[in-house]
Amino acid sequence: MKARYIAAGCLAAALAVIASTASAQRVGEPRTGATKLRIWLQTDAQANWPKVVAAANAAVERKHPGVEVSVEYQTWGNHLTKFDAALAGGTAPDVIEMGNTETTKYMAAHVFQPLKAKKYPNSRTWLRGLRDSCRFKGKLYCVPYYAGARAVIYRKDLYKKAKIKHKPKSLKEFTAAGKKLMKKYGGDADFSALYFPGKYWYASMSFVYDYGGRIAVLKHGKWRGTLGKPKAVRALKKLKSVVRSLSRASRTTDEATPQQALVFAKGKVGSFIGNGWEWPYALDPKVGNPGLAGKIGAYPMPSHIKGRYMPTFLGGSDLAIPAPSRHKPLAAEWIRAFTSTKSERKLAKVGKVIPNTTKLANINRSNPQLAPFAKAAKYSWFVPTSPNWVNVESANVLQNMLVTIFTGRSSVKQAAKHASSQITQILNAG
C-alpha cells in the first residue's frame, strides 16, 4: 500500500519536473519569436574585453530589431569536444572562435563556410600569420580575430645592477648578459636569468626557425618532419645550452603552470619570453606585484644573427561560420562588426593584444608596453598547415622531445630524429 503511494508520488514528481522544464526554451528557439544568433567565444573575451563584445552585439541588434545575439563562452580545454557534439547533434553555433592552430583540421573537413575576403574589414592588411591559418586550398574559411607575439620581458633594474649596458642585439650578447645575471644573483637557488620551462615549445621552436630549420615541410603532397636535420639540431643544441646555463625552471612543465608572469612577479627572475599581456599581468594588483612598475621593459628576442630578431610564434584566434548554420548572413554581419577597425582598435588597447591588421600596428608602436611585441610580430613562424597538425600537438611530440633534451635523457640529435619521424607519421596519417 505504502509502496503504491510512493510510486504515485514519484510519478507525480517526475511529471512536475517534466512540466517545469518543458516550458524552458530549446536550443535555437529565440525569445518571443525573435531570431537567435549564437556566438561561441572563449572565456578570454568574457574576462578581458566584454565591452567590445557587447558593442558588436548592440550593433547587430540595432540594425536588425528582430534578432537576439547570444554569446556563449567556452573553455579552451573542452570547446572542441562540445563543438563536435553540437555538430553531430545538429546544434552547431552560428559563429565560433577557433585557435589558429586548430583551424586546419576543421577546414580540411569542410566544417566551415567558405568566405569572401573582400566582404570583411581590412582583409587586405590582415596579419599574414593569421590569414594563413584561415586559408585552405586557396579558399578562405575564417576571419582573423587577434594575435599574440612573444618578446623578452626583463627587469631593467636587475640588468642595471648586473652592469648590462644595453639591450642584447644578438643571441650571443643575450647569453652573455644572462651569464652576468646568473653570476650576480644565481647564488639564490630559485633565481633564473631566463625563466624557461621545459615544455615551452613556442619559444623553443623559435630557435629552430631562427637557424633556418623547420618543423616539417610539404614535398610532393607528403609531409616530412625536419627536426632531425643539421640546422634544426644545431638550433636545439644552442637552446639546450642557453636553458641549461640560464634557467632554473622546471624541465617538465609548461609556461602556464605556474603562470610564468607571476613567477617573474615574485622577483627571482631576470627575464622571460612572454606575450604582450604578461607584462601588465605581472603588475596586476590582484595577483602580481605592482611594486615592479617602472622596473620592467621588453625587447624582441634577438636572433643569432646580429641585428635581427628571432622569429616569434604568432598565436591567435580566428572566427568561423560553421557550415550547418542557419543564419549565415547575420553571422557574417556580426563578424564584420566585431572585427571592424574601431572594434579591433579597442580590443588591442583593452586586451593588450595584437589586432588582426597591420593598419593598426602603429597604435601599439606608440605604446612602450606593446611596441616590442608588435615589432617582434613582424618576424613570425607558424606550424605546418596540415589537417593533422592538431594530432601532433595532442600527442605532445614537441614537448616530449624538449623534456628529453633538457633532462638529458637522450642526446639532442636522437631526440630530434625521433620527434621528426613521429611528426612525419602523424602528419601523413589517414
Place this chain on the structure above:
Amino acid sequence: MSERFPAVPAPAAELLPPRPRRRFRADRIAGRLVPYGLVVPAAAVICAVLGYPLYLLGKLSLEKYDLEQVLTRKGVWVGAANYTKVLGDSEFWHVVGRTLIFTTVNVSLTMVLGTLIALLLAALGRFMRLLLTTGLVLVWAMPVVVSVNIWLWMVDYEFGVANWTLSHLGLGSFRHHDWFVNPWSGWGVITAVVVWGALPFVAITIYAGLTQVPEELVEAAAIDGAGGWRVFRDITFPILKPIFIILTSLSIIWDFQVFNQVWLMRDQRPTSDYYLMSVYSFVESFKISHYGLGSAIALIMVATMLVVSFVYVRQMVKLGEVR
C-alpha cells in the same frame, strides 16, 4: 553465528500466500506483478536514457567516424577494422597492462584504508566522529577539477608545499624536485589523489554498515576473549560481506575508468607513459577525431572490465538468487 543472520544464506524469498481472508484472484495476479512494478520506473529511466546511445556506441565502433562524418552525421561502415587495429597495436597492450595494475593498486588501497577508517569512526567518541566524518564529506564534496589542482599545487616544482615540507623535515633536498619526471613517482601522486578522493565514500558506507552490526554480539565476543581482529573476521566481516562485495566491484569499475585525475594532472596533455585505457580512448575520439576507433576502445574497456570483475559480478548476482 546464529542461523538467523543473512551471513548464512536464507531460503529464497517466495511471495507469501495472502492472508486467509476473502481473496480475489485479481489480487493474487496483482501480487505477482508487484516486483515488476517496483523495478519498472528505474529500468525505464536507464533504458530510455542509455538505450539508443549504447546502440550508437556499438554502431560507431564498427564505423569510420572522423570529422567529415561528424559533419554529415553519417558514418562509413568498416566492420571489425577498428577492433583489429586497436588489438594489433602493441602500445595498446601496454596501456591495458598499466590500467590493470593501476586498478588493482587503487582498489586494494581504497578498500583497506577505507575499512580501517570506518573501524576508526566506529571506535571514536561522538564529537570526534562527527568531525572526521565532516572532514571526509568535505573531501568528497570537492570537485575533481579543484582537488586535482590543489594537489598539483602541493607537488609543484617551484611553490609546492610538499617539496618545502620534505626538505624542512630533513629528508634531503627536495628543492625543485619534479614529481612527474619519473613515471613511477608521477603515478604515485596520481594514485594518492584517486585513493584520497575515493576513501570518504567507502569509509562512510562501510561505517554505515558497521552501525548495523548488533552491539551485543561484539560485546559478547569481547567477553569471550576475542581480540579486535577476530571480532572483525568472525562477526563484522560476514555481516558486512554484501557491502564489501558491492564496494569492491564498484571500486574496480570506477578505478578502471579513471580519467579526470590523470588528464588534469598532466595538464590535459599526458605523454604516452601516462595513458590509461580511458585516456587512450578519449585522445583517439576527441583529440584525433577518430570517433570510431575511440568507441571501439571504450567497448574493449567494457569487455575487459567484465572479465576482470567477473568473480565479483557473479557473487553479486548470486546474492540475488540466494535469499
Place this chain on the structure above:
Amino acid sequence: MTAGTPVAPAPSAPAATRRRVRLTAGRRKHGRRVLINVVGLLVFAVMVFPVYWMVSTAFKHGQDILAYKPEWIPLDATLANFSDAIHRAYFWDAVKNSLIIVSSVVGLSLVLAFLAALALAKFRFYGLKAFIVIIIVVQMVPLNALIIPLYISFSGVHLTNTLLGVIVTYMTFVLPFAVWTLRGFLHGVPKELEEAAMVDGSTRFGAFARILLPLVGPGLVATAIFAFIQAWNEFIIAYVFLSDPHRQTLGVWLAYFTTQRGTDWGPLMAGATLTALPVVIFFLLVHRRIAFGLTAGAVRG
C-alpha cells in the same frame, strides 16, 4: 560466540561479569580512548589538508598565493576573492540550476532506486537476473565514450539545453549504484524482523515500509550524499548539453575561471569553497541517520 538469541536482552549472570570486566579495564580503556582520538585527529588532518589549502587560499591575497615559502595560515585574510567570485556572471543562475538539478536527481533517484532494490532483495521473478546484469554492465561504459551518442540521442528529442535532459542523464548514472547499495543494506536486514512485523497483521508492503525504511536509513543517506555530489560537481555532461549560459550549473561555472592566460586561483578557490558548502550543509542535516542502528527501537518488544 554465544548461542543465545541476539535479540533478547542480555541475561543477568553475564551482566555481572561484564561490569567486573569493565571496572578493571577502565584505565586501559581510557588510554586506548586517547590513542584512538589522536589517531582520529591525525587521519582528519591528513585527509582534510588539501581542503584546508583550498579554503585558506580563498582567503589569501592574490600576490600571496604563489609563494616560495608556504603561508600556512593566511594572517592577512581578505574577502576579496569571495566578492569577485560571487559577482562573476551567472553565479546565481548557476546556483539555482544546480539546486534544481540536484534536488530532482537525489529525490527521484532515491525513490526509484529504493523500489527497485526492494524488488531485487525481497522477490524472485523472471528478469531479475537480467536486470541485475544490466545495471552492472551499464556502469562499466565509460562516460566519455557516451558523450556524443548521448548528445545525438537527446538532440533528436529536443532535450539538449534543458535541465530535464541533464537530470535524467545524471539519474541514469546514479541509479545503478543506488540500487546496488540499497539492495546491500536490505540484505542486511534479518528476516525475523519482517516476519515479526507480518505477525503483527500487516501486509507485506506495510512491513516493508514501516520496518525496512528506517533500517536502511544509513544506506539511503550514503546514497543520497553520493547522488548529491555526483550531480553537484559533474562537469562534462553539463558543459556539452547546456549551451545557454543561463542554464549552466556551478560545475561549469567553475571552469570559467580559466582562460588562455591561466587560472584566477584566488577567486576559483573562493568559488569552489562556496560550491562545497551546500554539500556539507546537506550532510550535516542527514548525518544522524547514518548512525541509526539495528538496536534503536525496532528490536525491543
